[in-house]
Amino acid sequence: MSTLWHGRFGEGPAAEMLAFTASLPYDIRLAYDDLDGCRAHVRGLERASILGPDDVDTVLAALGQVEEEFRSRSFDFSESDEDVHTAIERRVTELAGPAGAKLHTGRSRNDQVATALRLYVRRGLGEIAQAVIGLQEVLLKRATEAGGHYMPGYTHLQHAQPVLVAHHLMAHAWALSRDVDRLLDCRRRADVSPLGAGALAGSSLALQPDETAKDLGFSSRFENSMDAVSDRDFVAEALFAVALLGVHLSRLGEELILWSSDEFGFVRLHDAYSTGSSMLPQKKNPDIAELARGKTGRFIGNLTGLLAALKSLPLAYNRDLQEDKEPLFDSFDQVLLALPAMKGLIDTLDFDYGRMQAAADGPQAAAVDLAELMVARGIPFREAHVVVAGLVREAVQGGTDLAELVERHPALGEDGVALLQPGVAVSRHTTPGGGGPGPVAIQMRRLQARLSEDSHRVGGEVLGPPS
Ligand code: ARG
Numbered sequence: 001m002s003t004l005w006h007g008r009f010g011e012g013p014a015a016e017m018l019a020f021t022a023s024l025p026y027d028i029r030l031a032y033d034d035l036d037g038c039r040a041h042v043r044g045l046e047r048a049s050i051l052g053p054d055d056v057d058t059v060l061a062a063l064g065q066v067e068e069e070f071r072s073r074s075f076d077f078s079e080s081d082e083d084v085h086t087a088i089e090r091r092v093t094e095l096a097g098p099a100g101a102k103l104h105t106g107r108s109r110n111d112q113v114a115t116a117l118r119l120y121v122r123r124g125l126g127e128i129a130q131a132v133i134g135l136q137e138v139l140l141k142r143a144t145e146a147g148g149h150y151m152p153g154y155t156h157l158q159h160a161q162p163v164l165v166a167h168h169l170m171a172h173a174w175a176l177s178r179d180v181d182r183l184l185d186c187r188r189r190a191d192v193s194p195l196g197a198g199a200l201a202g203s204s205l206a207l208q209p210d211e212t213a214k215d216l217g218f219s220s221r222f223e224n225s226m227d228a229v230s231d232r233d234f235v236a237e238a239l240f241a242v243a244l245l246g247v248h249l250s251r252l253g254e255e256l257i258l259w260s261s262d263e264f265g266f267v268r269l270h271d272a273y274s275t276g277s278s279m280l281p282q283k284k285n286p287d288i289a290e291l292a293r294g295k296t297g298r299f300i301g302n303l304t305g306l307l308a309a310l311k312s313l314p315l316a317y318n319r320d321l322q323e324d325k326e327p328l329f330d331s332f333d334q335v336l337l338a339l340p341a342m343k344g345l346i347d348t349l350d351f352d353y354g355r356m357q358a359a360a361d362g363p364q365a366a367a368v369d370l371a372e373l374m375v376a377r378g379i380p381f382r383e384a385h386v387v388v389a390g391l392v393r394e395a396v397q398g399g400t401d402l403a404e405l406v407e408r409h410p411a412l413g414e415d416g417v418a419l420l421q422p423g424v425a426v427s428r429h430t431t432p433g434g435g436g437p438g439p440v441a442i443q444m445r446r447l448q449a450r451l452s453e454d455s456h457r458v459g460g461e462v463l464g465p466p467s
Pocket of ligand 1: 023027082083109110113317319321322
């Protein structure tokens with residue numbers, strides 16, 4: 001069995017060594033990115049006059065054929081292919097002969113791997129951001145449809161103040177806007193070419209990393225070749241961006257689980273987006289929401305696993321860095337499944353506005369509004385708080401109707417009673433960003449504008465089907 005480094009070795013690799021160290025089973029999905037990196041490197045070698053025009057044509061044609069073999073799934077792997085990069089180089093050499101043997105000039109797998117991985121991450125982050133925007137669009141659509149319907153707003157999972165259903169849904173959408181920001185910000189830092197860093201120190205050949213960076217559409221090249229081959233910050237950041245996005249999906253999922261329970265009964269799940277039970281005939285389960293919650297544990301694990309792998313590595317490349325790929329691919333794959341599933345789930349929810357409003361119309365929902373009415377009449381808030389809290393206590397303990405007590409109180413009276421009518425309290429939440437109809441309408445317009453701006457920023461680059 002012949003390896004890329006066989007010149008230095010008297011013996012071929014042991015089967016156990018290859019079995020433990022190979023990354024081909026998972027880095028195969030970097031094939032197209034590696035081919036792009038190879039083509040840019042070949043053109044760089046031409047610019048440096050290391051490859052003549054004939055060699056360049058031969059190697060580019062071989063790379064084209066390799067791509068075709070991957071696309072048609074006819075690429076023949078050899079036992080010694082320890083990763084996708086070695087497999088491609090081996091095949092190019094088979095196809096292009098002596099010209100193919102020049103492909104790796106001035107390049108190491110260390111800069112090669114980092115280049116392919118950055119191309120992959122850059123596209124993946126864009127695709128995830130697009131899917132997040134898709135989910136936000138559905139949240140905004142459902143918020144628009146919810147119109148003036150309201151529900152209890154909670155703190156400590158206890159009724160706090162009524163809010164529009166739209167306000168609650170958009171709270172999740174705004175959190176997702178920060179995820180889009182983070183994904184794009186991380187993409188900016190991934191958008192740096194490591195090609196030309198070589199094994200760790202650059203090269204004695206006249207390579208021009210600025211030109212290969214441009215060729216690959218990177219915004220810039222590395223500043224330091226040792227940093228270029230050992231930096232996996234962009235992977236860690238991508239994993240964090242997915243983990244926090246997962247936390248948001250998990251919180252949204254958790255609410256849908258609660259809301260679809262018999263006790264809340266705020267929403268009914270669509271048949272196509274829920275599952276039944278193998279034993280209990282009556283069940284309709286919120287499995288998408290539960291897995292959004294469950295998979296977030298994995299996203300967090302992928303992030304912490306990588307950080308632990310990175311934390312003590314000396315400069316520059318170490319094989320530990322190969323451990324960046326599985327968590328990355330896993331988080332990207334799973335979040336790209338979670339987002340459309342959550343989108344469909346929310347798009348098809350059947351809201352029971354009647355139950356939501358009834359829950360929000362409890363007599364105590366307007367307690368703080370009563371205190372604020374007293375404030376408007378010149379009473380300090382602390383005093384007003386004590387008065388209203390006293391009335392609530394009396395109502396709860398004495399079984400008297402709160403409205404009656406409010407009516408009898410000299411600083412409240414009829415105006416106070418009016419606040420207790422269904423839907424009145426929510427309409428009084430008028431401050432910017434607040435939960436009443438006025439500020440919510442403004443929020444909707446702003447979110448809509450933000451979504452168009454963000455889709456524009458994200459662009460159309462996607463990962464495409466895994467090879
Ligand atoms: N598959 C390896 C990786 O993912 C390739 C790099 C190996 N480089 C080396 N110097 N052994 O990192």
